[in-house]
Amino acid sequence: MVAVTIWGSLRQFTDGKGQLEVDARTFKELLDRLSQDYPGLKPQIDRGVSLALDGRIYREAWFTEIGPKSEVVLMPYMAGG
Amino acid sequence: MKGESMRFARPTTETEAVEIIAQEPGLTRILSGGTDVMVQLKAGLAEPALIVDIKHIPGLRAITPEAGGFRIGAAVSGAELGEHAGVRALWPGVVESAELIGSTQVQGRATMAGNLCNGSPAADAVPGLIAANASARIVGPEGIRQCPIEDIPAGPGKITLAKGEFLTSIFLPARPARSGDAYLRFIPRTEMDIAVASAAVSLTLDDAGIVTAARVALGAVAPTVRLVPAAAKAILGTTLDDAALAALTAACSDACSPIDDKRGTIEFRTQVAGVLAKRAALIAYSRAGGKK
C-alpha cells in the first residue's frame, strides 16, 4: 500500500480525506485504483494529473514505479511557457 | 476598395502641387515625413484618393536664415533640424521638442510641419512653436498666407487649413538677447511614447534677471495645444522666485481641460502639466542667462 496525498479541493470527493491508502506499484495502477475507489476523482484524473514521487514530478509516465515508502503527491497536470 | 483609385503625385514646384491638389475632389494627404500618414493608411483610418509627396518642391527641405530668424521647410526632418547649429542656438527648446518626436528612425523622416498638421493635441513640436510665436507659410488656390501657429490646431485630428491648402514652411522669428526657451513632456517610458502632458516656455529677461516677456503653451491637456496667457502673466516681472513658480504651476493646472484615456487621467495630466511648466521655465530661464 502507498499513501497518496491529494490536493485540498479534491477532498470533497474522498469524504474529506487528504491522504488516501492505495494498493499500487506504478503510476498507472495508482490512477486506476483511485478512479475505481473514488469515482469523484475520475474527471480530474481524466483531465490529467501529475505525480510527485519523492519530490520529483512525473507528468504522465504510467510505468513509473512507486515504492511502498515513497512520498506520493498528486498534482494537477501543468504546462509552462 | 481601399487604394483602388489612389494616386501618388510628386510635384516639383509649388504651383504644380497647388494645381494637383485643387483638381482632386476626394481626400488628399500631404506626404512629407509620412510618419503619421503611413500609420493612418496601415490602420485604415484614412483612405486618401491622392497622396502628394512635397519633398521634391524646391526649398521644402531647406533651412534658410531670414530676418534674424530661420525659415524651416515643411519637409525638413527632425534629424536635419537637430543637426543645424544655428537653429539650435537660437531656439533650443523648439529643436529639442522636434527631436522628441518618435525614435531615431522616425526622426529620419518626421517633420515639424507634419507634426503640426496631424492635429494631435499631444504633438511634441507644437507647444514649443507656439511659445516661440512662430508662424506658418501656407499656400493654396487663393495664394499664399502667413498664419500664427496657434491658429492652426482646431481639435483632435483637425486643423484650420482650408481644402486645397498646404503648409510649405515654418518661420521661427528673431529674438532679443537674454532669451531662452524649453520644452518638457511627460511620458511613461523614456522614449517611444506620446506625451501625456507637455509644456513649453519661452521667455526674455532684463539685465536684472527679471522676466520681461514670456509665452507658455501646454500640450495633451486640452482638445488642442493651448497658449496659456495667464501662465505667462504669472512669471512676468519676476525672477522666477518660488511664488512665481507656484503661480505658474497653478495657472497651468487651471488651464487644463484634459480627458481620461489610456495614456493618463485628468487628475494626473492637470497636476503634471503644472510641474512640467515649472521645470521648463527654470530651464528657459537658465538658457536666457538668468542665474538662480
Added chain:
Amino acid sequence: MKSIHVSTTINGDAAEFICAPDESLLDVLRNRLGLTGAKEGCGTGDCGACSVMLDDRLVCACLVLGAEAEGATVGTIEGVANGDTLHPLQQSFIDHAALQCGICTPGIIVAAKALLEKNPDPTDTEVRYWLAGNLCRCTGYDKIIHAVQDAAQKMRSA
C-alpha cells in the same frame, strides 16, 4: 489602382520595381524584391524591426512608401556584410550572444551601424537612446549594448 514604376539603388545595385501607390517600402523589399531581412513587427514605426537606410538616414521601411524610393539609395541588412566578411557589428552580436530569437537583430544592426558612422565612440546612454526605437523582447538589451560597444571599439582601432 495604377501601379508605379520605381528606379532606385538598393545595397549599391540598381533596382527597379513596380508597386501600388499605398504600398510601403517594407512590403516592396519583402514581397517584391525578396529582401526579407527587414521584418515587420508592427507596421507603425513602433518596433524598428524594419530599419533600413534611405539616402543615408535611418528610417523604418514601414513608414516609407515604395514610390518614395524613386531615385533614392536604400541600404538593408542584406548589404551590411562585405561579401563573405561580416561587419564588425555582426560578428560582435554573435560573439556576445546579443541575440536570442534574432527577429529584431537585422534592424538593430542597421540602426547601430548608422549610430557608429555618426558617432564612433558613443556612451552606453547614447547607444540606449539611439536604439530606443528598436524593441527587443528577449535580451533585456544588456548584451546588445555590450556588442555595440565592443564593435565600436574594434572599429575605432581598425
Added chain:
Amino acid sequence: MAFDNAPKRVFKVVGTRPPRPDGVDKVTGRALYGADVSAPGMLMAHILRSPHAHAAIVSIDTSAAEALPGVKAVVTAADFAPQDDDFLRDVQDNCMARDKVLYDGHALAAVAATTPAIAKAALRLIKATYNALPHVTDVDAAMRADAPVVQEGRSLETVPDGMSPNVTSHCEFGHGDLAAGFAAADLIVERSFTTAATHQGYIEPHACLASMTPDGKADLWCCTQGQFNVRTLCAAMLGMEASQLRVTASEIGGGFGGKTTVFIEPVALALSRKSGRPVKIVMSRDEVFKATGPTVSSSIDVKIGMTSDGRITAAEAHLRYSGGAFPCGTVDMGAQAAFAAYDLSAVRTLGWNALTNRPKEAAYRAPGAPQAIYAVESVVDELCQKLGLDPLDVRLKNAARKGTKSSYGPTFDDIGLVATLEAAMAHPHYTAPLASGQGRGLSAGFWFNFGGNTCVSLNVNTDGTVGITEGNPDIGGSRAAISQMAAEELGISYDKIRTIIADTSSLGHNDVTDGSRVTFSVGLATIKAAQDAVAKMCSRAARIWGIDEDAVIWHDGAAMPAGPNAGKFPPMTLAEIAAVSFNTGGPIAGHYEFNADGAGVSFGVHLVDVEVDRETGATKVLRYTVFQDAGKAVHPSYVEGQMQGGAVQGIGWALNEEYIYGADGRLQNAGFLDYRVPVASDLPPIETVILEIPNPGHPYGVRGVGETPIVPPLAALSNAVSRAIGTRLNALPMSPPRILKALSKG
C-alpha cells in the same frame, strides 16, 4: 562496453561560450521566419474579427465576399470538424467563433484572395449580424452572482455550488493548522492586490503558409514553439490524419509561451483546402494583441503571520485569475507556486478561475507564478518593514531547502534557494548606499520546470562530423547548447556538429518548447543518443580489433581497449571509425526517445534599486541584479540572456504593461505605442549571478532556466517603489498616475 553513470562534473565543452550555429544567418537577415517564405500561386488571407466584446452571431453572409473578383475561398466555423473534446473545441472556437463572439477581436470568418488588398476588401463585404450581449472584463466583477455569463456550463465539478457560472475551476493546496499558526504570530498583514493582463510581446507576429493538395496531403510552415503540437491540433480541426500533415517550424521571433498553441494555422489550412492554392496568413500587431493569448489578469488576497523575530507562522492566499473567455488552469500553478520559497508549517492557497470577455490566455513564462508570488513577496516585505527586519534575513530564516515539505505537497530534493539568497546577501549591490528618494526592493521567485516528450536522432557522417536532428524550435540559442552537450559526450569538437530542427515527418513527437524544458530534456536525449552511437562505434572497433565488445571503452572521442587484457590497439577516433563505417556494418546513428521527468525546480532572487520622481510618479530603474540557481549552465551567455530577458519582461509588467479595456469592453491599446514594453533607454545594465547547484535529475546537472527570471521582478519593483515613496502599492502596473495618486494619498 560499459558506461560510467555517475554524474559528470568536469567538462570540456559544456560551460564554454561557442558561437551559435544560426548566428550568421540571423545577423545577415538570411534566417527565415514565419512571414519570410512564399509559394508559387500563393493567396493572401485576412481574418474578420468581432468589434463586440460579447455578442451572439445571428448570421454570417459571405456571398458578396465570395463574388468579389480575386477571392478564392471564404471560411467560417462551419468549415471545421466538430469537436467532442473540451480542450480541442476551445482552441478551435478561439480560432473561429462558432455561436458567439466572446471578446473584441474574436475571429469569425476568413478570406483568401489573390492580393492582400482584395482579401481586406472582401472582409468588408461579409455581412455579420450580431445580437450584442452584456460583457464583463474584470475578474472580480465576473465572479459576482449577477455578472453577465460568458459561457454556460463550463464549471468543473470542483467549483462549489452557488458561484457564478463564470467560475470554471477551483483548487486548494497546503497543509497545517492555519488558525493555530496565525494565533502564534506577533504581526499579521493581510492585503489585496491586482495585476493587469500582459502580453508576451514577441516581436514577430504569428505567420504561416499552408498548402493542401486535393488528395488531402498538406504542408504547413509556421512560427511556433512546437510543430508537433500544431500538427496534433490542426489535424484534429481539419479532420486529417497526422501523417498527411507535415508541419515545419520556421525560425521563431520570440514566443515566451505565446506560440504554444494555434490561432491562424488551422484557418490557413482550411482556406487552402477550399481554394486548392497555398495560403499565407500574417497577423498584424493589432491582431496579435487583440486575438492571441495574453496572461491572466488577477485579483489576490494574501494574509501572512510572522513572529517579531521573523519566523512565518502561517500563510494564506486567495487567487482569482481570469484566463479570458475560455476555461483556464493557470490558477492551479499560481496556487502551487505562491509560497514555494518558504518552509511553512501552516499554509493554504485557494484559487478560482473566472471567465471574462477577454482573449483566451496563452502561457507566458512561468504561467500563473508571477502574479501569486508578487502578492506574497509584497506582504513579506511589508512585514519586514513593520517589524524592522532585514528582508533577506527573513527569507533565509524561512527558506525552503532540501527536505522541506513544499507548500504544494512534495518534499524538495536539492534546491538552490538558500545559496541564491546567500549570494544576494554577499553581493555589493545589497549594501550599496541609497540616496534619498531611492528605494531597494527584492523578491524571491520560483518555477517548477518540466521535462516532457522528446525524441532525438544523431547521425555520424563518414567524414567524422555529426548531425543532430531534434524537434524543438530554437528560441534562444538551444541549438548551440544541444551541440555542446553532444560534443561533450562524443569527445569531439563543437564545430564538428550541426544541429537542425526537424519537421513533423522527420522525427518522432516532441512536446512544445515550453516549461524551460529544452536544454534539460532535449539535452538529456542528445546525451543518450550520443551514448547510443558511441556503443555502436565501440562495437565496430571491437570487431575491427577482433576483441569482445565489453573490452572496449570510449574515451576522449575515441574507442580504446578497456585495459591491458583487452589487447594492445591504438585508439580509434570517431572519424576513423566513421570513415570505414560502410565496411563495418553501415551508417552509424544514435537515437533516443523518452518522456523526460526530473527537471528540477529553480529559484531566483532579484535585487533592484529605483528612484521615483515625486512630482510625476515616474520610476527610474537604477540598478538590477539577478541571482539564479541555473543548475549546470551549458552555454552561460544564453543562461545570462534568459535571466536578463526575463527580468526586463518583469520590469515592464511591474511598471507599464497592461491590457486596457474601455467601458465598451474593447481593447484600447492594441499596439506597441500604448502597450509599453521596456525600451533600451529605460533600463540599466542587468547584472547576473549564476549559481550552479547541479540538478540530480540530469547527468550534467542541467536545470531549466528560462521561466523563473520573470517571477521576482514584479514584487522586487513594487517593494522598491513602496520603500522609495513610503507608501505601499498593491496594484500592477505601477504606472505614473497610480504612483502619483498613492503619493497624494500617502
